[in-house]
Amino acid sequence: MALVARDVRKDYPTRSGPLPVLTDVSLSLDRGDALAVTGPSGSGKSTLLHILGTLDAPTAGTVELDGVNPFALADRELAAFRNAKIGFVFQEHHLLPQCSVLENVLIPTLVTPNADPVKFEAFAKDLLDRVGLGHRLEHRPAELSGGERQRAAVARALIQKPVLLLADEPTGNLDRKNAAGIGELLLDLHKQENTILIVVTHSSELANILPKRMEMNDGKLVTAA
């Protein structure tokens, strides 16, 4: 399995003591798998996503991606690991307003060791073509619509051909039509790039187009009904 999470537990310290957010979460996914995680607010969906994305460390349990326990790595190696293996799509697009669409997609490649800028640029253009923004390469984020911005963010998440593509409420800020489009796009690109796709969402429409669905409830991950 490319992604294995075992007995992951996460507590947050609070003034009145540790607050458990995830309790013994286990998960195994392989390349090509696509999973939707749903659940009520505060159930721990985003926390799980951040742990799988190595942005946050579990209090207990292990995570392995491509056979590597990222939390055993030093900060610098962890960053390089994340850069190479994981792509993120957030509810907010987080595009840099000072950069063009193409530059935004290329942002992760700037810190890739021995990167070939020409190859990356060609791939970025290809990705942007695939997300329908081939004609907006030089545009600034402010010149794009909400849906276009999120599509650019999807392209950015895939620029390193990650093993794991994580999407945190990717359609949360979009209207129904744009949301459907982004969902389709994520699924298509995931298939094309043979990644593991995990989408955290409140949207049942989005969850329903993914082949696997699980639900977070009180910190526990269970198969969706």
Add this chain to the structure above:
Amino acid sequence: MLTLRSFPLRNAAFFRRGNLPVLLGVAVGAAVLTGALLVGDSLRGSLKEKADRQLAGVTAAWIGPRLIRTEVAETIGSDTYPALLLQGSIESVPTAAGKLPKRIGTVTVVGVSSNGPSALPSESVTVSNRVANRLGVDNGDTIRIGVEKFSAVPRSSLLGKRGTDDTTQSITVKVKVLPRETYANDFALFPSPQAPLNVYVPLAILQDRLGIPGKCNAVLSTTTDVPTTNEKFAKSLGLADWGVRVVVPTKRDAYVSVESETLVLDGPTVAAVERVCRKLGLRAERTLVYLANEIAAGKEAIPYSIVCATNVAAPAPLGPLLPPGVSTLADDEIVLADWADSPLKGKKPGDTVSVTFFKPELEAGEQTETATFKLKGFVPLAVSTANPTPMPRTRLPANDPDLTPPFPGITDKLRIGDWNPPFTFDVKKVKPRDEKYWDVYRTTPKAYVTYAAGVKLFGSRFGTVTSMRVAPASEETPEQTAEKLKAAIRAELDPAASGFVLEDTHTRLATASKGGTDFGGLFLGFSFFLIGAALLLVGLLFRLNVERRAKQVGLLLATGYPMRTVRRMLLAEGLLIAGLGSAFGLVFAVVFARAMLAILVDLWPDPESVSFLRVHVSLLTLGIGFVSTVLMALLAIWLSLRGLAKVPAPALLRGETELPRLTEPSRLGRFALLGPSFCFVAGLGLLFAGPTQSNPDIRAMTFFSGGGFLLVAGLLLVRVVLKRLARDNTPARRVSALSARNAGRNMGRSLLTVSLLATATFLLVAVESFRRTPDSNFGSKDGGSGGFALIGESSVPVFQPPDSPAGLDDLEQGLERAYQNLPGDVPAAKRAKEGVDTLDGTTIVPLRLRGGDDASCLNLYQAGKPRILGVPDKLIDRGGFKFSDTLAESADEKKNPWLLLRKPQPDGAIPFLVEQNSAQWMLKIGVGDTLELPDEAGTNTTFRLVGTLVDCPFQSEIFIADEAFRKLYPRQEGYRVFLIDAHPEKREKLAAVLEAGFRANGMSVTPARDRVAAFQAVVGTYLTLFQVLGGFGLILGVLGLAVVLVRGVAERAGELALLRAVGYSSAALRELVAVETIFLLVLGLGVGVLAAAGSVLPQSAAELGGQLGRLVTVLAAVFLTGVLAATAATRFALRVPLVPALRAE
């Protein structure tokens, strides 16, 4: 294309609106930091410029205590010139009757010939522009110049003339005035704070008026090769320039006599003659003659007789000078001349003979001494009484009037009764037999003692030999030997040992122009707050900028950017802004330096003396300023980013920039008030202890520390109050109460704000405690003035102290001359008598002064050779003055540290005292440390600091014992400084009387309090500068507070939006934000001001005077800036859109 390298540039440009304030903050820091350094450059550059200007091309100079021939200078080379440089006084001669003349006490009279340095006027009597302005004279007006007359004979010796008329020369001339921009206006060879006051008189005219044709006392050179010029100088000197003559006395024509124009040969010359004689195999005898007032035995006495001390047993032709059959003479024995009418003729060997004489150094008044001897016998003067004046070479050795060197006014008179001696002379004592002896034997000694006995009785600091008598070589005539001796002695004399060395004035002034104080460092210190505040602002603004981009940072981290890379990118952006800001700030650095110099000149006690200060810009300083500012700004930025690194990426992606606080505010302990109480009590204790400290600086420090404790107490109390507010659960009844509680919510930030404001305010106000005026006990004996309310200083030495009988006569004569043209019917003589009567009940202590560099804080130059005062025993025994630190060990020394001046040092160093600020800042030494200073011949001598004085009116000088002074500087004769203890009601009149009576000496009398106040005003100037700059820093700090406030408001945007949603009016919200800010502002300023009030307790409202107004203005400006900042923050708060803010929340 975007790369990692170009990313920061892109960011800097894109976020320019946010970066601009950061850039401006850096620019302020760079301007202030570099500007402060430029002040140092400007001081050094201006002093260097002034030095070059004031030297008028002169690169080397010799100024001697003796006159030399002008040919000496002329033969050195075409770039070297003879000159007369004299200290003197000058007064205008009003044309209108009844109009009083204006007078200047300290002028330099410069006499140069037409082929002298081209920059110096030599064709007509010319006064500098500054002199003309002070005297109110113009071209063609008449002035009277008073200078010291030269005297070959030491004034302090028996035969030296000391009266005012004998020692000063008045020259009345018509003058021209130098145009304003002429170098000669500023001509001066020494580093001095005072603007020079010069009068140029053609050399020939000055020589003529002073009766010294062909002589000069200075050699000026514009050479570029000082060592070679010195070699030439040494070669061109002749024996005459040492005042040495080699003669064959004609009366006996049997030996060679080496004599001095000064009557006494100095030690180095005697040693040289003896070395020469040894080399040539010649016999030489030291001879010392002296005038005894009386030689008596029993009831018989002989008045005014020469006594000779030499090797009386020397073989012919130098002796023997013993009675027939006697071969030795003991030190307590005397031989009398055997002359026909001698009243002592009947005395027998073994009888007691007394010799009464004036002590050889007479400055402090004539003191008579008597020595007794046993009569050894009589030495014959003549072979037969029928022919008492035989032909030369047939005379007996004792019949030799040439044993006494010639002295005009005595040896050239035909009768004793015609003598015109400078000492008390009772002509009635002279009997016909004495005149008969004078007629036949002239200056032939009437008594002989051993040389050792003579040295003991008649030796002085000027020497112990009046002639070296040398026996001619065998087969040589005395004339032939004399010729050989002349060349050999000249070759043996060391010009350097006699002080004949041209000093490299250019190098000396260049060294001095580095400045006594590091002004760059000083102004950097003054600007500390301003720079600190600017950097704080830079850090805060940059952090604010970055916080607004927190989500970007979060994204970069999420996409695999290491935090280090992100931080580097942000630092690179900061570097770019810091570089641009620093470069921009450099432009304003020059403006800042100019402003600082303008303020310095404006506040300086004597603005004219620092009016030469101009801005000088050095590329090195600009570079240092640029790099330092960039580095400091980067440090501030790095510090501001430190916290951000700890925030996890998910939080950053949510826009959060701080870690959530997870701990409950700690409960107020039972002992919460213990800390503030302890500090409060300690502060009060120090404030009560302050008045018991006698040293004003320690007292100021005690008050300052007391205030410091109060400040800490206040801040600890604020902490308690803020904690209470944070924990307060009582429902707020008013919006303002909610504001106060908000202040307690973010306690760290609030406390930091209050602490910064309070500390800055405290320092600004509390430094006032270091501003000084003379103490209340300043006038007492143990106060700063030592009980001497007035200080007199003359430019020409006074040889007869004003409170001695001879000095009073001088004063009366001087007053009579001064009062000649006064309006009114009262005769000048009567007025003069009344003037002299003013001195009744007044104590005047005269001090010798060796000129040098002003070592006071008024001198911006570095004082290399401070002025030296010789303290007489009278003052040492009296004691008084206030001391800071001494090496006193015994109870007597502790009670009267002046005694240390007479305490021999183990290493032979000369003990000295100096004012504590001069020691610390100008000489940069502490008690126990040593200084090397040259003696009269230029040989370095070690001086040890044995004590420091406080509030002393003499900051420019060091004090040594008079005895040591006379040994080191034997030709520094007379007194130039006078400590005057007079009744308060008489002081004003007394000062006027002394100035008028000794106007020929250029006497100037000033209150001791004024002198000290002038020195203290310099400290005051620095304090004011500190306060002005600190005030700006505080204002900048308040702007920082505004940034913090905006940040706080931004963090609470949702909360404020909620309040608006629930119906809070705009006014209520304004109140909420403004009251919180003003609450912190008032706390900070209040605690600072209250604590500082303790520090300035010892100063009366009158003393604070003008400072109070300025401080209130600064603090008001700070408060106003704070209020404006609060208003701006409020506006910002109200501008935040309601719905998005609520949604974000």
